[in-house]
């Protein structure tokens with residue numbers, strides 16, 4: 021039996037980086053969680069412990085902080101591309117790099133109705149994300165949204181599903197539909213206005229969730245991805261992971277009360293998990309863009 025080293029990568033996970041841009045009295049915050057992963061000729065350290073080609077994960081973390089000082093961080097996609105190209109361009113045996121970045125939002129605190137110069141409140145659970153992969157001369161950018169919780173209180177049905185001896189779920193023509201969106205979209209090209217693209221993709225997905233009458237969360241998932249591809253030519257492929265955050269009608273009959281679709285129990289777990297990919301049939305080869313672990 022022969023044993024070999026399979027695919028591997030290494031890096032520093034979840035480097036917490038906060039920058040303050042001090043342009044006069046109005047400060048600008050960036051709050052990022054950055055993870056680096058390097059790939060390449062790394063057999064020696066695994067097989068013999070020879071670390072001559074291992075750029076320490078501590079150095080990778082320091083590079084993130086130094087880069088944040090040396091130039092404005094800017095959009096997360098650009099920061100990721102700069103870091104990835106630095107690692108592959110300066111370490112002989114490092115041929116590939118993936119930089120994952122989550123951006124946490126902050127809102128200015130309103131004081132007397134006016135946004136404060138330097139006091140902020142966290143925007144909530146939603147994060148803007150990116151995963152930049154550089155392999156040789158090529159780059160792939162997959163950006164997205166995490167933790168965007170949505171709910172519609174009508175305009176959702178679920179019926180017509182098979183019934184077997186284990187089925188108890190009642191058919192419904194009017195239910196709450198709620199989810200927490202994890203979306204990832206693969207860009208074609210990298211000379212893009214990342215922030216504007218993110219804003220528009222988010223808007224299209226939200227509008228579709230709100231306006232598409234839903235016969236299943238699967239149908240809503242497809243509609244959201246399809247709308248993004250129809251409206252945003254820079255996107256080749258959309259992947260969505262949508263937990264079905266069940267809201268069960270509470271049985272009020274023991275109290276002599278009728279529940280007219282008004283009182284719900286918001287279940288925590290288990291939850292349905294609906295996942296899917298929507299893509300252009302003429303999209304260019306995804307390369308290593310998705311092989312994320």
Ligand SMILES: O=c1[nH]c(=O)c2[nH]c(=O)[nH]c2[nH]1
Pocket residue numbers: 178189235236237238264292
């Ligand atoms: O939109 C839904 N899709 C399902 O596959 C499913 N399964 C289930 O129990 N409820 C729902 N809702």
